[in-house]
Amino acid sequence: MNDLLAQFLSEARDALEGIGGKLMELERAPEDEELMTQLFRVVHTLKGNSGLFDFPEMSRVLHAGEDLMDAVRHGEVRYSQTLADRLLDAMDFVGLLCDGIEDDVPVSTEMAAEAVRQAKGLRALIRTDAGEYDTLAGAEVVEPANDASHTLPLAQGLARVPESIRMQAWEQAQTGAPLVWVHYVPSEECFYQGDDPLHQANQTPGWLWTGMAPRAPWPAIAEMDAYRCMLDFDVLASAEVAEVTTHYRYVPDQIQTAVVTPLWLVIPQGDANGGPVYDDFVEDAIGLLDGKDFKGLGRAVDTMLELSSPALWLSSALRWMQRLLLTSAPDAVALRRLIDSLKTLKVPDWSAAAVSSAAVAAPAKVPPLGNVHTTALKNVVDVQREVLSLPDDAAWLPGRIKAAVASLSGCLKAFGRHAEIPALEALAAQALETQTAAGLAQWLDTAFPDEGAATSEAQALAVSVPATAVPQQVPALAKPVPALVQTAQATAAAPALSPQAEIDREPSDTDVPEADVKLGRRSE
Amino acid sequence: MKKILVIDDAATVRMYHRNILESAGYEVQEAINGIEALEKAMVTAFDLYVVDVNMPKLDGYGFLRELRRQDMPQVPAIMVSTESGSADRRRAYAAGANLYLVKPTRPDQLVAHVALLQGDAL
Numbered sequence: 001m002n003d004l005l006a007q008f009l010s011e012a013r014d015a016l017e018g019i020g021g022k023l024m025e026l027e028r029a030p031e032d033e034e035l036m037t038q039l040f041r042v043v044h045t046l047k048g049n050s051g052l053f054d055f056p057e058m059s060r061v062l063h064a065g066e067d068l069m070d071a072v073r074h075g076e077v078r079y080s081q082t083l084a085d086r087l088l089d090a091m092d093f094v095g096l097l098c099d100g101i102e103d104d105v106p107v108s109t110e111m112a113a114e115a116v117r118q119a120k121g122l123r124a125l126i127r128t129d130a131g132e133y134d135t136l137a138g139a140e141v142v143e144p145a146n147d148a149s150h151t152l153p154l155a156q157g158l159a160r161v162p163e164s165i166r167m168q169a170w171e172q173a174q175t176g177a178p179l180v181w182v183h184y185v186p187s188e189e190c191f192y193q194g195d196d197p198l199h200q201a202n203q204t205p206g207w208l209w210t211g212m213a214p215r216a217p218w219p220a221i222a223e224m225d226a227y228r229c230m231l232d233f234d235v236l237a238s239a240e241v242a243e244v245t246t247h248y249r250y251v252p253d254q255i256q257t258a259v260v261t262p263l264w265l266v267i268p269q270g271d272a273n274g275g276p277v278y279d280d281f282v283e284d285a286i287g288l289l290d291g292k293d294f295k296g297l298g299r300a301v302d303t304m305l306e307l308s309s310p311a312l313w314l315s316s317a318l319r320w321m322q323r324l325l326l327t328s329a330p331d332a333v334a335l336r337r338l339i340d341s342l343k344t345l346k347v348p349d350w351s352a353a354a355v356s357s358a359a360v361a362a363p364a365k366v367p368p369l370g371n372v373h374t375t376a377l378k379n380v381v382d383v384q385r386e387v388l389s390l391p392d393d394a395a396w397l398p399g400r401i402k403a404a405v406a407s408l409s410g411c412l413k414a415f416g417r418h419a420e421i422p423a424l425e426a427l428a429a430q431a432l433e434t435q436t437a438a439g440l441a442q443w444l445d446t447a448f449p450d451e452g453a454a455t456s457e458a459q460a461l462a463v464s465v466p467a468t469a470v471p472q473q474v475p476a477l478a479k480p481v482p483a484l485v486q487t488a489q490a491t492a493a494a495p496a497l498s499p500q501a502e503i504d505r506e507p508s509d510t511d512v513p514e515a516d517v518k519l520g521r522r523s524e
Numbered sequence: 525m526k527k528i529l530v531i532d533d534a535a536t537v538r539m540y541h542r543n544i545l546e547s548a549g550y551e552v553q554e555a556i557n558g559i560e561a562l563e564k565a566m567v568t569a570f571d572l573y574v575v576d577v578n579m580p581k582l583d584g585y586g587f588l589r590e591l592r593r594q595d596m597p598q599v600p601a602i603m604v605s606t607e608s609g610s611a612d613r614r615r616a617y618a619a620g621a622n623l624y625l626v627k628p629t630r631p632d633q634l635v636a637h638v639a640l641l642q643g644d645a646l
Contacts (some may be wrong), residue, residue: 038580041533044578195609380640410600
């Protein structure tokens with residue numbers, strides 16, 4: 001066992017003992033707020049520590065315990081003997097998990113199920129006592145569908161993803177990248193728990209697309225509670241399921257995942273143009289396919305596409321045929337289904353077991369994602385942009401300007417751009433004199449034009465690349481530990497007030513502007 | 525050798541950060557809360573601070589505000605937290621953080637950010 005793991009176990013045992021002691025003290029003084037806060041802090045620290053490692057069962061139970069104690073210390077849930085007993089039970093269970101770690105025993109299926117039961121039990125207390133504070137939004141706890149036998153229904157939301165994004169995902173899959181679909185149902189109370197679900201969704205490793213939809217019909221405006229999350233999220237990402245579950249490790253019971261088979265992306269869409277009238281083309285195409293004349297089929301597809309309006313369902317299907325034909329070993333079965341679909345204008349059923357092809361085969365490797373320093377630079381620059389755009393406050397502005405300039409100066413030095421530092425310092429002096437950071441913000445856009453909006457690649461790198469330079473003393477983690485580097489481009493997850501049925505977000509340089517967000521109580 | 529102060533009430537997290545940063549060639553000292561960190565900052569010229577948010581006695585925000593009040597804005601501070609909310613991030617920047625990372629910080633990312641803020645050649 002390495003030193004860090006030994007330290008973790010030692011601190012965990014102290015914390016568990018401390019929790020037991022504080023619960024006993026609370027029996028004598030159930031109204032003691034300071035004691036409540038101390039108890040919350042211990043659980044919070046223990047949960048944070050568990051997040052350094054790959055202990056999802058422990059994190060799950062501790063996160064539920066933390067949420068419960070957060071509700072108690074804010075008066076939303078009454079402290080009771082039942083609560084204390086349930087928490088003690090849960091901490092005993094965490095102790096058992098510690099024993100298993102110490103003895104290097106893998107977590108059994110029974111223990112994993114017990115973790116779900118414990119977390120559910122703790123969350124039920126938040127529900128039953130607070131009533132309106134229904135942590136799981138009335139939903140049953142759902143196990144992540146990571147290894148579900150078949151998950152096409154979950155991924156049927158793929159039809160909502162714009163074709164251009166699906167094609168981007170397809171291209172990535174052809175290089176061996178895995179694809180995953182995430183259905184994320186945040187707690188209604190998530191804003192009070194320090195969560196930012198939109199940011200969480202958009203920071204999914206290998207993020208490609210986020211879609212949002214209200215989980216129930218919108219109530220009348222007057223009845224709407226702006227501080228509750230009423231949206232469900234769907235995310236398409238190029239990542240392994242393990243990376244995704246690590247990313248959502250504090251809210252494991254709020255997500256379902258499905259590995260996306262590349263063919264599921266092949267969803268022709270568009271104007272039916274009066275119905276299927278392409279018999280000649282279909283006949284020719286099938287002839288070419290049967291003769292394995294892929295080049296000839298490619299030419300026929302190209303020609304037909306040139307003659308057709310891009311908005312037609314036919315054109316969409318032809319574009320997908322082009323993609324299939326571009327693969328090293330074109331999938332004749334899939335092509336045949338796509339050609340046949342032109343007769344009916346119905347999306348082929350890709351779930352059928354008959355579809356077996358290279359396109360369906362599980363990808364073997366994750367593509368390289370870029371340079372860690374470039375991403376770090378982007379993050380630092382993004383943050384300084386946000387810092388400089390904070391409302392001008394005479395008391396804090398000088399310090400803020402100096403801090404941002406120090407950070408940017410470091411970036412310039414690190415990249416050998418020493419000659420630009422005097423100009424930065426001159427602007428800083430001017431900003432301090434005029435008490436406005438506008439000039440510096442402008443300079444930032446000129447000096448770092450490539451470090452603008454967060455890209456999906458940057459986000460992916462920020463959260464999903466396995467550590468490349470793990471120091472000796474850092475434990476080798478079974479799953480990559482993400483550094484959820486926050487960028488200033490991250491969008492706030494203020495509850496959407498728009499009655500729009502669905503707001504789909506495509507990767508773009510322009511992000512949704514940040515709305516005013518209530519401070520999470522935990523952070524106060 | 526550049527000096528970094530790691531401030532966190534969790535010994536495991538302090539050790540985690542210490543291991544990463546020492547492996548990258550930095551000298552690391554530790555503080556268990558904002559008060560102890562301020563005391564150490566008074567006697568040692570640190571090159572960077574890695575600051576937790578939730579700590580007893582004086583939390584990360586309080587530490588940063590006090591640090592900035594004492595006219596030490598040029599010393600970069602990275603705030604680390606388990607919270608990923610945008611409100612938390614903005615609060616950190618308003619208090620004087622140069623960067624906000626969500627725990628657990630990945631070793632290569634932490635080192636890359638520290639190097640950038642330090643102007644160390646990449």
